[in-house]
Amino acid sequence: MLLPWEYGVRNLARRPVRTALTMMALATVVMLVFVVVGFIRGLEQSLTASGDQNVVLVYSVNSEENIENSSIPARTPSLLTASVDGTIKRFGLNHASPELYAGTRVKSENNEGGLGLVRGVTLAAPLVRRSVQLVDGAWPSDGEVMVGRLAAAKLGSREDELAIGKSIEFEGRSWNISGRFAAGGAAYESEIWCRLSDFQTVSKRQDISLVALLLAPGSSPAEVELFCKERTDLELRAIAETEYYATLQQHYKPVRLLAWLVVVLVSSAGIFAGLNMMYGAVAGRVREIATLQAIGYRRCAILISLIQEGVLLSAAGSLVSGVIALTVLNGMAVRFTMGAFTLRIDGVAILIGCSVGLLLGVVGALPPALKALRAEVAASLKAV
DSSP states (O other): OOOOHHHHHHHHHHSHHHHHHHHHHHHHHHHHHHHHHHHHHHHHHHHHHHOOTTEEEEEEGGGTTOGGGOOBOTTHHHHHHHHOTTBOEETTEEOEEEEEEEEEEEEETTEEEEEEEEEEEOTTHHHHOTTOEEEEEOOOOTTEEEEETTHHHHHTOOGGGGSTTOEEEETTEEEEEEEEEEOTTOGGGGEEEEEHHHHHHHTTOOSBSEEEEEBOTTOOHHHHHHHHHHOTTTOEEEEEHHHHHHHHHHHTHHHHHHHHHHHHHHHHHHHHHHHHHHHHHHHTTHHHHHHHHHTTOOHHHHHHHHHHHHHHHHHHHHHHHHHHIIIIITTOEEEETTEEEEOOOOHHHHHHHHHHHHHHHHHHHHHHHHHHHHSOHHHHHTOO
C-alpha cells in the first residue's frame, strides 16, 4: 500500500524554510541549464537563418572561410553578370551585390565602443539580401550608416547610443546614423551598413571583399563555380550561401560541444547539491521513516513518497526557472566572435531544462532515501 499523495505535500509545507532553500537551489541549477542551452540554440538559429539557398557568394580563394580577409577586383561583379546567365536581372538592374566587409574599431558618442562589423553596400544589397528589412529611418546616403538591431550588443554599447540621429566614428571619420534594420535573426543584424564608395574611400581600398549573386529559380551554383575555375587569374571561389553558413556551423562545433559539456557538468553539480540537501532533509526524519515502517508501510511505498517530494520540489523549481527564462532570457543579446545573436529559449531548451530539473529531483532523493530505509527500525525509533 502506498502512502497518500497528500502526505508528501504536507511534509514539504511542514518545513517551509528548508523547502524554499532547496527549491531555490534546484531552480538555480535549471536556470544555468537554460542559459547554456539557449546560447547553443541561439547560435544555431542565427547561422541557419543567415543562409539563402538562391544566393551564391564569390570571394577570394585565399581567404578560406574568412570573408573579412578576402580581396577581389572591383570589376568582378560586372564580369560575373556578363558571363553567368543564371543571375536575376529586373528593371535593368542585376541582382549582384558588391560588398566590402571588414571588422574595425567603432566608437559611439559617449562610449569607446568596440570591434564592430562594417559592410559597404550598394542599392543592389536589399535585392540580394532579401531577409534585410529597414524597420526605422532611411537608407544611408553620403556620410551615413544604418545599424542592425544587434549592433549595439556587438559593440557593447547601449541601444540609445546607436539611435537614429546619433553619430559613430570608425576609420577616422564620423558617420550619422540614418536608419535601423532587422534580418529575421540572421548574422547581418549585428553589422553596420554604409555606402560602398564611402567605405572604400575611408579605408583607402579600391577592391571589394565579395560579390553576392541572387540566382534565378532553377539555376545552379555550379555555373558560378565553373566561371571561377575557368578564370584562374582572378583567384575566385564560389559557394552557396547556405553551404557557407553550414561550414561555419562546423567551425563552431567545438564551441557547441563545449557548451553541451557545460550542461552536463552543471547538471552533475546540481545532482550532488541535491544529494547533499536531501541527505540533510532525510537525516532529520529517521524516526518518522521508522514509524511508518512500524505501522505497516513497506519500504517501497516510503521510497516512492520520498521521491515524490523530491520531484515536486524539482518540478516547482523548473517551473520558476522556465518562467524567468521565457520572460527575461529569451531574446537577450549575446556578443560573439561572428557578431551577436540572441538567446533562444524554444521548445527544445524548455524540454532539456525541465528534464534536467526532474532528473535532479529523482536522482537527488534516491540515495539518501535508500540509506535511511536500510537502517534497523528499532534503532531508528530510538534516534534523536
